[in-house]
Amino acid sequence: MNDKHIREERAEQLARAAEQLFAAGVMSHSGHANLSARLDGERLLLTPGFVRGLRPEQLATVGFDGEVLDGELQSVSAEIIAMHSAVYRARPGVGAVIHTHSPSATAFAVAHRPLPCRTEPMLRFGQAEDIPVVPWGPRGSDVSVRGIAEVLERRPTTAAVLLANHGLLVFGPDAAATAHLVVAIEESAEAEIAAAAIGGAVDFPPGAREAARAAIARVAS
Numbered sequence: 001m002n003d004k005h006i007r008e009e010r011a012e013q014l015a016r017a018a019e020q021l022f023a024a025g026v027m028s029h030s031g032h033a034n035l036s037a038r039l040d041g042e043r044l045l046l047t048p049g050f051v052r053g054l055r056p057e058q059l060a061t062v063g064f065d066g067e068v069l070d071g072e073l074q075s076v077s078a079e080i081i082a083m084h085s086a087v088y089r090a091r092p093g094v095g096a097v098i099h100t101h102s103p104s105a106t107a108f109a110v111a112h113r114p115l116p117c118r119t120e121p122m123l124r125f126g127q128a129e130d131i132p133v134v135p136w137g138p139r140g141s142d143v144s145v146r147g148i149a150e151v152l153e154r155r156p157t158t159a160a161v162l163l164a165n166h167g168l169l170v171f172g173p174d175a176a177a178t179a180h181l182v183v184a185i186e187e188s189a190e191a192e193i194a195a196a197a198i199g200g201a202v203d204f205p206p207g208a209r210e211a212a213r214a215a216i217a218r219v220a221s
Contacts, residue, residue, distance in 0.1 A: 003039075010037040010045055010175070011056035014096070017175035018051040021100065026186040028101035034077055036084045037096045037175055044084060049074025064088065079140035086145045087171050090152040096175040098182055101167040104189035109133065109162040118201050119191055121184035123212040126159045126172060131185065136164040160185060 014035050021027055036046045045059045048071065060071030064085040066078070084097045108115045108131075115131040117123065134151050137143030148169070151161055159181060160170040168185065172178035195201040 007039060007045065007061065008056065010039065011059045013037060013175040014045060014047065014059060015054050015056045017096070017098065017179040018047070018054045020176070020179045021098075021182060022052065024183045024186075026100065026102045026183050028103055028106070030101070033098065033100040034080055034084075035096070035098050035175065038088050038094065043069065044081075044088060046073065046077055046081065046084065048072060049077040082140055082142075082145045083148060083169070086149050087152070087169070090149055091171060093173065094171045095173045096178045097169065097171045098175075098178045099163075099167060099169050100182060102182065102186040102189070104193055105162065105168040105186050106166070107193065108189055109167055110165055112164050115162060115185065115189055116192065116201065116203070117188070117209070118203060119184070119188040120212075122181075122188045123204075123209060125181040125184040126177070127181060127185065128209045128213055129155075129158060131160045131162055132158060133162045133164050134169075136166070139166070 014037050018035055021033065027033060031052045033051045034047050035051060036044045038044050039061065042064050043061055044064065046062050047054060048058050048060055060073050061069045062081055063069055066081045080099065087094055087097050105115065112133050114133055117127060117129050132151050132155050134147045137147055148161060159172055160168065163169055168182065170178055170182050170185065172181055192201050
């Protein structure tokens with residue numbers, strides 16, 4: 001598959017993922033989000049500054065260094081290239097990154113509280129551990145990006161982080177899988193908050209996470 005076809009395919013995947021997030025009802029009132037897909041070792045596709053009604057041809061090609069190579073970006077997206085690039089550099093197997101302000105997940109980010117893994121969908125869609133919180137830094141700043149990189153180094157198997165006082169950052173092998181995980185995380189955050197009103201959520205029994213990982217591995221093999 002040549003470079004043009006790869007770009008077209010991944011642009012289509014990102015547009016479908018954006019549509020999926022709105023259809024699932026996990027977006028904030030503003031609909032703010034940004035999505036990206038890896039093209040190769042130094043380039044990514046990035047949403048232009050909006051995602052509602054996104055069309056594949058509206059995506060921009062940018063370098064990990066921040067240079068816009070094709071298309072146009074609003075300043076709101078240009079600011080976060082480094083955030084996406086930090087994930088791709090830290091995780092060679094990651095093919096897509098999604099950042100949202102999903103309300104319930106963002107509540108945990110605002111509270112600086114890790115989101116526990118206590119629901120089956122989180123296990124099944126790739127987050128078989130609690131989601132850590134990255135310390136606050138100005139949006140897209142060196143402080144924020146360093147914080148993300150440091151947490152990813154400490155937590156090599158997490159597929160998501162909460163950005164303190166900001167929102168959710170999720171990453172996976174492709175756009176569809178990453179969007180599925182965003183939905184699972186937001187549902188889990190909703191369930192945690194609801195469970196608090198009736199006595200609090202309860203952890204899985206011992207060995208449950210390992211059993212789920214083993215079952216997923218068997219299906220994938």
